[in-house]
Amino acid sequence: MISHNVLDQLKAIVGEKNVFADTISVSSYSYDATMLSGTAMATVFPVTTEQTVHLVKYLDSVNIPLVPRGAGTNLSGGTIPMENSVVVNFSRMTKILEIDTENFVAVVEPGLVNFDFQVELEKYGFYYPPDPASYKATTLGGNLGECSGGPRCFKYGVTRDYVLGLEVVLPDGQIIQTGGRNFRSEPGFDLTRILVGSEGTLGFITKIFLRILPKPAAKKTMLAIYNEVEDASQTVADIVAAGIVPTTLEMMDNILINTAEDATGAGLPRDAGALLIIEIDGHEVDMDAQVEIIAEICKKARVREFKIARTVAEVDQLWLARRVVIGSVARRRPSYSLQDVTVPRSMFPSAVKEIVKVRKDYNLDIGILAHAGDGNFHPLVLFDQRNKDEVERVHAVEKHICTMALALGGTVSGEHGIGLLKKHFIEMEFSATAMESFKKIKSAFDPNHRFNPGKIM
Amino acid sequence: MNKAMAQIKGLIGEGHVVDSVAEMAKFLRGNGKPLAVVFPGSTAEVSGLVKLANELNLKIAVGGQVVESKGLDGGLALVLSRMNKILEIDHANLVATVEPGILHAAFVTKMEEEGLNFPPEPFAVETGSVGGCFAIGDTDSKAFQYMPTRTYLLGYEMVLPTGEVLDIGNKCIKNVSGYDLIHFAVGSRGTLGIFTKLLIKLLPPPEVKYAVLADFASIHKASIAFTTLIKRNIHPTRLNLINATLAKNTFPATEGNLVMVDLEGFKASTELLAEEISSVFKLAGAKNIRIVTNADEYVKIWRAWLSLRGELNTQDVERILDINVGPMKMPPALKALEEITGDLAGYPGIVLEGLLGHIRMLLPTAAEKNQLAGKVNALAMSFGGNVSGVLGSRLVCEAYNDAEMWQGITSLINQIRKQFDPKGILAPGASL
Ligand SMILES: Cc1cc2nc3c(=O)[nH]c(=O)nc-3n(C[C@H](O)[C@H](O)[C@H](O)COP(=O)(O)OP(=O)(O)OC[C@H]3O[C@@H](n4cnc5c(N)ncnc54)[C@H](O)[C@@H]3O)c2cc1C
Ligand SMILES: Cc1cc2nc3c(=O)[nH]c(=O)nc-3n(C[C@H](O)[C@H](O)[C@H](O)COP(=O)(O)OP(=O)(O)OC[C@H]3O[C@@H](n4cnc5c(N)ncnc54)[C@H](O)[C@@H]3O)c2cc1C
Secondary structure, three states: OOOHHHHHHHHHHHOHHHEEOOHHHHHHOOEOOOOOEOOOOEEEOOOOHHHHHHHHHHHHHOOOOEEEEOOOOOOOOOOOOOOOOEEEEOOOOOOEEEEEHHHOEEEEOOOOEHHHHHHHHHOOOEEOOOOOOOOOOOEHHHHHHHOOOOOOHHHHOOHHHHEEEEEEEOOOOOEEEEEOOOOOOOOOOOHHHHHOOOOOOOOEEEEEEEEOEEOOOEEEEEEEEEOOHHHHHHHHHHHHHOOOOOOEEEEEEHHHHHHHHHHHOOOOOOOOOEEEEEEEEEOHHHHHHHHHHHHHHHHHOOOOEEEEOOOHHHHHHHHHHHHHHHHHHHHOOOEEEEOOEEOOHHHHHHHHHHHHHHHHHOOOEEEEEEEHHHOEEEEEEEEOOOOHHHHHHHHHHHHHHHHHHHHOOOEOOOOOOOOOOOHHHHHHHOOHHHHHHHHHHHHHHOOOOOEOOOOOO | OHHHHHHHHHHHOHHHEEOOHHHHHOOEEOOOOOOEEEOOOOHHHHHHHHHHHHHHOOOEEEEOOOEEOOOOOOOEEEEOOOOOOEEEEEOOOOEEEEOOOOEHHHHHHHHHHOOOEOOOOOOOOOOOEHHHHHHHOOOOOOHHHHOOHHHHEEEEEEEOOOOOEEEEEOOOOOOOOOOOHHHHOOOOOOOOOEEEEEEEEOEOOOOEEEEEEEEEOOHHHHHHHHHHHHHOOOOOOEEEEEOHHHHHHHOOOOOOEEEEEEEEEOHHHHHHHHHHHHHHHHHOOOEEEEEEOOHHHHHHHHHHHHHHHHHHHOOOHHHEEEEEOOHHHHHHHHHHHHHHHOOOOOOOEEEEEHHHOEEEEEOOOOOHHHHHHHHHHHHHHHOOOEEOHHHHHHHHHHHOOOHHHHHHHHHHHHHHHHHHOOOOOEOOOOOO
């Protein structure tokens, strides 16, 4: 419960219409895309940096912790509020302050939705490469909070690679600017990089300087369908070995081909073991030669069907199954848990094998979705949240998959972050010295644990 | 003093310690007077030395071949030249694990022989180490295409300022577990710890590498030609210029200022781009335009570029002022700069990196640096840029009259440094 005094103060800072403390509103911001939830005393929507500073200073004076939030789509429990905290929701800071295509820079507010940004950039023939599959809903502040990836990362890198600079409100209310409009503005320590991916535990991002790029002149989309998952893995390894760096190498296994087919009826063979969506981009004149090499590699890996999109409509057609896949599993089971681990690319086949084994051992439907080029797996565990026994098995699978990733030389989180969900797993990944170093970072920024306490560690 | 020396020698062996002033000078830069230059051979030895330094309150600075001795009086200069092995080259995952003391330039060559590409340019060809490459964390003239050095580090082993060994990272390009200490350490100039192993991301090599060279009588015309290329969506790997004064030494045949374009990519597009760039230069009034496809010649050209870069980075560093402006703002920025410097072609040194909007000035004397920095920063800011690095950050804060912001950044950086290095042992010469 929130006291009248605190409520009045919050209203004084951000305005009456930007504070919500009734039960319904508070519970609207009590969840994210995990099974977790928690109830804050209020949600506030700052619309300027100055308001954010005032909020931080005021809540500090009354000893109330703050939980930053964008669209709340994260898959790690990163925005789950604890009791007696205030959710600081940045989703009303949505302005594009500047698009400077001549100099490859855009300046935006953190609540801007990735998709809305892309639409605006498109008008100039530009784009912002990091494109999490959830980009239609997610905010750039949230993308930075998690250091989100997406299908294009293999060639273009992840969110951190496109952040040139930040305006940040620190836990003591101090505003700092890190980086700037170009690569060379960072003073000494790369503060920008430690803030990106820090899940709102070190500072609140109030302004973002992003690198934007002109859209590539040409793009080719291919679809390869295999009888066996192993053949798809082999294709991935061989493409990389041939010196080709595709933008995208997305893989779906048999279970997901079937759920996607249930949803779309697009005509994918239901008995196929796996499919790969392969996309390359670059100069028009370089496309055909690469497509030929890729076709050859697929053939060598016993591909069963190989399609090249000739038109924009065909590109959409090839992407259709991948686009609907996460939603499509709902037809089969009421709940799903989307896992996120990465293994070194060479371990891709071993990881696939292990997940297939886990599926049997735990008697759960697990579809395999992967950004195959970078070894990032998203096993989709299907279950029914009302079935306690199943839920327990899902948790066991989660742990098993994380353990597997570590054993194969990988990591427990490729792009979704740690939050609350994986707190207990990161100690398996990091030594005591590394954990101690994380604490030092946290202490330097936020000695009193004001910002998103309890997340990551 | 003697006791300390005995302990050091006991730790790493007498043969790996140098303490005569004359002998030490070979491994030192600057006028500091360390107690000894030491050559540890393993992580355990580095860690032992750092722990000892904490006990005895000695400063430590590191280098691959040569160590910066500023602030190091009575301390230890760690030369990592013995720790120079490539521990693993993993073709399937496009990564290599190396020790920090290997020469950056040697590592690049070795990777080329293996059919792999490590794009970052050596900071100093003769002395720059791979450990130093990541400790500096430069953004070089290939960064538009290949991204800054930071993006090539996937993990490391590091001896922290208190002597513990931090091992972090893995062979995955996608990794968001825990705080990103991996990239945070890049650019920390040895203040956060001493790299003892590096896990490095590599790329497949480009199909071809061509160069286009052209002589421009006017820097301004060259810089306008650069913007023409950008407008046409042509983004070469490097788009550089060195002014007439520098060109005279490096490429004596040059008439005026030299434009150096690097094209790394697929053959079909690279051939077309080389032609297109040549015609843009021709229209802009360039002379002696040549497309270089011969591999030996290509290597020679870029080796000369790297030596020049290395000299400016080391011998001439105190006379260097770096600014960045938006790449398309380069022509007006150069016009404005000329009002401060006089004729740019005849200035002691001007280097442009066109796609990055980077302007590097070699000042007539070091004394002018402080004097000019504020003025030049104001100029850069009016074109959406700033003076690079720490100096730049301070100047930007000053320009905004924002002492509070500068105070905020420095106190945060000092806090972090204090957390990791409570006794202030490491890298006394580095100002962050
Ligand atoms: C169906 C589905 C598909 C997905 N696909 C992908 C994918 O392909 N790749 C991928 O990487 N992720 C994916 N995600 C995960 C999620 O969408 C991303 O993590 C996304 O970036 C979160 O953005 P958000 O706006 O929802 O942020 P939130 O969930 O609201 O917040 C994310 C984190 O950032 C912090 N934060 C938010 N705003 C700020 C701020 N202004 N300052 C400081 N900290 C802040 C929060 O505290 C939290 O820790 C997917 C999720 C779903 C549900
Ligand atoms: C007065 C003065 C000011 C200078 N200012 C600057 C400046 O502002 N910016 C700049 O870039 N150069 C500066 N230099 C140049 C600098 O001293 C070196 O010349 C430069 O860093 C290259 O050194 P190197 O070729 O020997 O490389 P390396 O030996 O590879 O070292 C490069 C840097 O990395 C650090 N380093 C090396 N190995 C490791 C490791 N294993 N772990 C952690 N750190 C490591 C070194 O301490 C050094 O800072 C300055 C020099 C002087 C004399």
